[in-house]
Amino acid sequence: MSGFGVLLRRELALSWGRGGGPLLALAFYAATATLLPLAMGPEPARLAAIAPGSAWLALALASLLSLERLFERDYEDGALDLLALGPAPLELAAFAKCLAQWITAGAPLAVLAPVVAIALGAPPSLAPMIAVTALVGGIGFSFCGGIGAALSLGSRRGGVLIAVIVLPLFAPPVIFGAGAIDAYAAGLDWKTGLMLLSAYSLATLALGPFAMAAACRNALS
Amino acid sequence: MIVALEIENLAVARGDRLLFKGFGLALGAGEAVALTGRNGAGKTSLLRAIAGMIRPSAGRVAFRSAHGELPAEDARTRDLHLIGHQDGLKPGRTAWDELKFQVAWTGGTIASAEAACERLDLMRLRALEVRKLSAGQRRRLALARLVASPRRLWLLDEPLAPLDAERRNIFGALMREHLAADGLILAAVHDPLPIPARSAELTS
Amino acid sequence: MIAALANPRAFMRFSRWAAPTLGAIAAVLAAAGLWLDFTARPDYQQGYTVHIMFIHVPAAWMSLFVYGCLGVASFLGLVFRHALADAAARAAAPLGAGFTLLALATGSLWGRPMWGTWWVWDARLTSVLVLFLFYLGYMALDAAIDDEARASRACAILALVGLINLPIVHYSVVWWNTLHQGSSVFRADGPAMPLSYLAPLLTLTLAYMAAFGALWLVRIRSEVWRRRAAVLALRAAG
Numbered sequence: 271m272s273g274f275g276v277l278l279r280r281e282l283a284l285s286w287g288r289g290g291g292p293l294l295a296l297a298f299y300a301a302t303a304t305l306l307p308l309a310m311g312p313e314p315a316r317l318a319a320i321a322p323g324s325a326w327l328a329l330a331l332a333s334l335l336s337l338e339r340l341f342e343r344d345y346e347d348g349a350l351d352l353l354a355l356g357p358a359p360l361e362l363a364a365f366a367k368c369l370a371q372w373i374t375a376g377a378p379l380a381v382l383a384p385v386v387a388i389a390l391g392a393p394p395s396l397a398p399m400i401a402v403t404a405l406v407g408g409i410g411f412s413f414c415g416g417i418g419a420a421l422s423l424g425s426r427r428g429g430v431l432i433a434v435i436v437l438p439l440f441a442p443p444v445i446f447g448a449g450a451i452d453a454y455a456a457g458l459d460w461k462t463g464l465m466l467l468s469a470y471s472l473a474t475l476a477l478g479p480f481a482m483a484a485a486c487r488n489a490l491s
Numbered sequence: 492m493i494v495a496l497e498i499e500n501l502a503v504a505r506g507d508r509l510l511f512k513g514f515g516l517a518l519g520a521g522e523a524v525a526l527t528g529r530n531g532a533g534k535t536s537l538l539r540a541i542a543g544m545i546r547p548s549a550g551r552v553a554f555r556s557a558h559g560e561l562p563a564e565d566a567r568t569r570d571l572h573l574i575g576h577q578d579g580l581k582p583g584r585t586a587w588d589e590l591k592f593q594v595a596w597t598g599g600t601i602a603s604a605e606a607a608c609e610r611l612d613l614m615r616l617r618a619l620e621v622r623k624l625s626a627g628q629r630r631r632l633a634l635a636r637l638v639a640s641p642r643r644l645w646l647l648d649e650p651l652a653p654l655d656a657e658r659r660n661i662f663g664a665l666m667r668e669h670l671a672a673d674g675l676i677l678a679a680v681h682d683p684l685p686i687p688a689r690s691a692e693l694t695s
Numbered sequence: 696m697i698a699a700l701a702n703p704r705a706f707m708r709f710s711r712w713a714a715p716t717l718g719a720i721a722a723v724l725a726a727a728g729l730w731l732d733f734t735a736r737p738d739y740q741q742g743y744t745v746h747i748m749f750i751h752v753p754a755a756w757m758s759l760f761v762y763g764c765l766g767v768a769s770f771l772g773l774v775f776r777h778a779l780a781d782a783a784a785r786a787a788a789p790l791g792a793g794f795t796l797l798a799l800a801t802g803s804l805w806g807r808p809m810w811g812t813w814w815v816w817d818a819r820l821t822s823v824l825v826l827f828l829f830y831l832g833y834m835a836l837d838a839a840i841d842d843e844a845r846a847s848r849a850c851a852i853l854a855l856v857g858l859i860n861l862p863i864v865h866y867s868v869v870w871w872n873t874l875h876q877g878s879s880v881f882r883a884d885g886p887a888m889p890l891s892y893l894a895p896l897l898t899l900t901l902a903y904m905a906a907f908g909a910l911w912l913v914r915i916r917s918e919v920w921r922r923r924a925a926v927l928a929l930r931a932a933g
Contacts, residue, residue, distance in 0.1 A: 276595045287583060348577030355542060355568055356596045417856060421849045425839035435832040435853060438825045439860055445867040449874055458874060466870065470863065481856050488848040490544045506842050507926050546776075 273358035274366060281370035285336070292378040299332040299379055303386040318391035322400060322451040325387035329379055329404055330440050333411035336375050337436070338429045340367055340419040341482075345489060354490060364482035365475075368416040376408030399454045403447040403464065409471040410443040413478035420485035442470050493554050493561060493570045493643040494520045496541070496675060501550035503536045510536055512549065516677075516691055520643075523666065523676040525684050528693035534679035535575065537693060538646045541677070543567045554644075572597065572640070575648045578633035582622035586613065586632050589621055590639070599640035607639035610665060612658075626653040638665055645669065647678040651685075659685050703779055703919060710912040717909035724902035731895035744808045745892070751801035753900040754794050757907060758826060761791035764911075765833075766858045769851035778922075779915070781847035784854065785837050786914035790907055792830035798823055818868040825864045829857045843922075 285291070306324050307317055341364075344350040353363045383404035384397035392400070418436035425431055450463025495518065502512035510533030518524055526534050539545045541552050543563060554566035561570075580589045590613075594604040608614050611631045616624060624632065630653045637645055645666075651659050663685025666676060670686070678684060700706045732749040765787045772780035802820065803813045814820065833850055840846035 273596065276592065280592050283584075283588075284581060343581075344579075346577075347579055347581070348575055349579035349581070351542075351544070351573060351575060351577075352579045352593065352596065354544060355571060355573055357568060357598065359568075421836060421853055422839065424842075424845065425836070426841070427835070427839045431835055431839050434828075434835050438828045438832060438857065438864070441821075441825055442860070442863045442867040445864075445871050449867075449871045453874055462870070463874075466867070477859075481852055484852050485849060487544075488845055488852070490539075491546060491845065506844065507922065508929055 273356055274362050277353075277356075277358060277363055278366045278370060281367050282374060285370050285374040292375045295332050295335050295375045296378055296382055298335055299328055299382055299386065302328040302331060303390060306390060314391055318393070321387050321390035321392035322396055322455065323448045324390060325383050325392070325400065326404070326407075326444060326448045326451065328386065329383050329407070330411060330444055332379055333376060333408065333415055334429075334433050334436065336371065337415040337419040337432050340371060340416055341423055341486060341489075342419070342428070345423050345486075350486060350490060354487070360483035360486055361479040364416060364420065364479040364486065368412045368475075368478065368482075371416070372408055372412040376412050377405060380404035380408050393455070396451060396455055399451055399460065403450055403467060406464070406468050406471050407443045407447040410467070410474050411440065413471075413474035414439040414443075417474075417478050417481045417485070420482040420489070423485065423489035443467060446470060492556055493566055493675060494557055494673070495555040496644060496677070497553040497555065498541070499551050499553075501537070501540065501552065502548045503533055503540050503545060504548045505533075505536060509548070511693055514550070514693065518675050518677060520673040520675060521670050523670055523678070523684065523686055523688035525688045525690050526677060526679040526693060527681070527690055528679075532693045534693055535648050538573065538575070538648055538677070538679060541646055542571060542573045566644075569598070570642050571644045571646065572637050572642045573646045573648075574633055574637065574650055578629055580621045580629060580632060582620070584621060585617065586619055586621055586624065586628075587617035590617075590632060590635055593636045594639040597636055597640035597642060599636070603639040603641075604635070607635040610638055611635050611661065627655065627658065630654060631658065634662065637669070643674050645674065645676045645678070647676065649679055649681065651680075651682070701777060701779060706779060707916065707919060710916050714909050714912040714916065717905045717912065721902050721905035721909055724898055724905060728895050728899035728902050731898055735891060735895055744805050747801050747805040749892075749895045749899055751798060751805050752896060753903045754798035754801060755823060756900060757903045758791060758795035758798050758823060760904070761787055761794055761907060762826060762829075762858070762861070765791060766854055769854035772847055773851045773855070778844075778847075779919070781844075781851065782918040782922075783911070783915050785847060785850060786918055787911055788830055788833050788837065788850075790910055790914070792827065792834065794903070794907070795823060795827040795830060799827060816868065817872060818865050821868045822861060822865040826861060829861070833857070 303325065306328070310317060310320070341350065344353065354360055356363070358366075380401055384400040387400050388394055388397060415432070415436050417439065418432040421435060422428065422431045446463055446467040450460045450467060453463050454460035496516070497518075498514060498516040500512075501514040503510050514537065516524065526537065528534055536545055540547050552563070554561040554563060554570075579593070580586075587608075590604050590608070591601065594600070594607070599607075608617060611634065613628075613631060613635060616628055616632070621629065621632070630650070634650060651662060654662065666684070666686045670676065676688070678688075700709060728749070732746055735745065735749070765784050768780050768784035768787065771777060772784055799820075802823075806815070807813050833853055836853055837846050837850050840849055
């Protein structure tokens with residue numbers, strides 16, 4: 271598995287080094303979160319009610335940002351050819367890319383998520399739950415997003431196309447994650463929601479790479 | 492370890508267009524073949540079909556080892572270098588980082604990477620970012636992994652185009668060494684190779 | 696039968712008579728179904744809105760049925776690399792989107808007088824909406840990739856991923872609703888169906904299926920012709 275280690279380290283360096291690493295995604299997240307009270311009106315009670323959900327939604331959108339570059343750059347400059355002819359199967363390469371994406375963008379976003387939610391008026395007691403769901407859900411967003419990114423390789427529309435493909439796939443983690451936070455806030459059973467979210471994330475982690483590798487091979491052909 | 496490449500009756504189509512059909516070639520250890528043909532004849536597609544990326548419409552590509560037929564997947568991922576028009580180098584990274592990765596990925600070591608840098612006159616360029624290199628320098632960097640990672644079959648797509656005459660000769664020496672070590676070379680070219688090679692023409 | 700149709704020539708011969716026949720059947724069944732629809736006695740609960748239900752429910756069934764057909768065609772295209780299966784999958788998508796849109800629109804029209812709201816976020820409606828979004832994404836992907844063979848395979852992969860995703864979405868909304876409403880899950884189809892309603896419902900369902908069959912065959916035929924024309928044009932260009 272040394273091939274995987276080499277690749278993961280490279281992907282981490284590449285995702286981190288590009289354009290300020292996670293700063294772009296974090297800035298986008300903060301900006302969308304700022305627009306929300308401007309759109310909904312500053313009434314604290316109303317904002318507080320939707321704060322956790324909106325923070326979660328903005329997180330999903332921010333995760334879409336760096337997807338376009340996940341495979342596209344490698345496809346354009348020929349690095350994907352090299353990945354296809356290496357010691358690790360393309361599935362593992364796809365897995366490494368999405369994992370690196372989660373570590374360099376998803377995790378920082380998950381750290382920012384409770385801050386954003388509290389800034390929007392959520393009670394601070396929700397912070398740990400929001401952070402955990404954002405971290406776990408971030409895996410789902412990275413791997414589902416990777417499927418969209420791989421499928422739209424070689425297409426003319428890029429970023430927006432990825433979003434359109436991927437948003438139906440984002441529906442379950444958004445529902446599970448926001449639902450878990452809501453349940454936690456209301457004192458209901460939140461463990462089920464968290465488990466469902468984890469199950470979804472694990473499923474995308476396990477199955478996503480196969481779809482991504484198939485899509486990459488299709489693009490290379 | 493690939494000792495022979497056999498192509499029988501190969502046909503490749505791109506979209507609805509049939510590029511070529513009935514192509515056959517047998518390449519053994521220590522042999523080099525220069526693939527010629529006009530632009531658009533399908534030289535790049537042929538190389539990619541051998542590398543397994545394009546599925547041929549007809550015919551087969553077989554790799555032989557000393558013990559019989561080699562499973563294509565093993566041959567392609569362990570014993571084959573494909574150098575196309577693009578070099579797969581990331582602009583923001585240093586030349587040395589990129590070479591280290593490419594060599595580690597294709598089965599070489601740091602020591603062999605350094606040796607390759609010496610041979611291809613890249614030592615002074617190592618700390619530079621890839622985007623600061625000229626076309627010739629990038630090409631030499633891309634070719635370095637051929638020397639650093641020991642894979643038997645070289646599939647080269649117009650490898651020497653951006654290089655000057657002196658560097659071509661240097662690379663010619665490397666190709667001769669590779670053939671002497673039982674390597675196989677299939678290169679798509681417009682100009683003659685700096686080493687003696689059979690010629691195979693791709694006609695549509 | 697699918698294997699027999701796999702040969703493009705056999706398919707073209709079959710669809711030449713099958714498409715107009717199905718079209719005629721669809722027209723007859725639609726006329727019959729609509730007549731049964733408008734002569735059905737209004738339900739004491741649903742009132743006159745029951746007429747919309749007969750158009751809505753089969754449309755919703757069809758949106759899922761077409762999705763299933765698309766999934767099967769995608770699978771066959773992926774596994775057997777069959778151009779006709781690929782073409783069939785891509786041809787089905789706009790038809791599926793159309794049925795889904797019809798279901799969503801008529802569902803809203805039906806729901807407003809019934810429950811006083813244009814929309815409600817229960818599992819069934821949300822799933823149909825996500826299905827509609829899936830169709831849009833599928834058609835967008837198809838349109839965005841120039842190379843046809845690649846577009847077909849990419850769309851086929853998307854279809855299979857979406858096929859797995861839809862039940863998950865459905866379940867997630869079921870779970871989410873149990874959170875908010877306890878154990879009373881919103882039932883979107885109202886009370887049980889009296890027998891006199893089954894006739895128009897089934898007739899219109901069959902009409903929709905026949906219409907889908909006709910339109911699908913026509914679309915696949917035009918795809919086959921288009922490819923033949925493209926090949927001829929390329930050959931003429933030399």
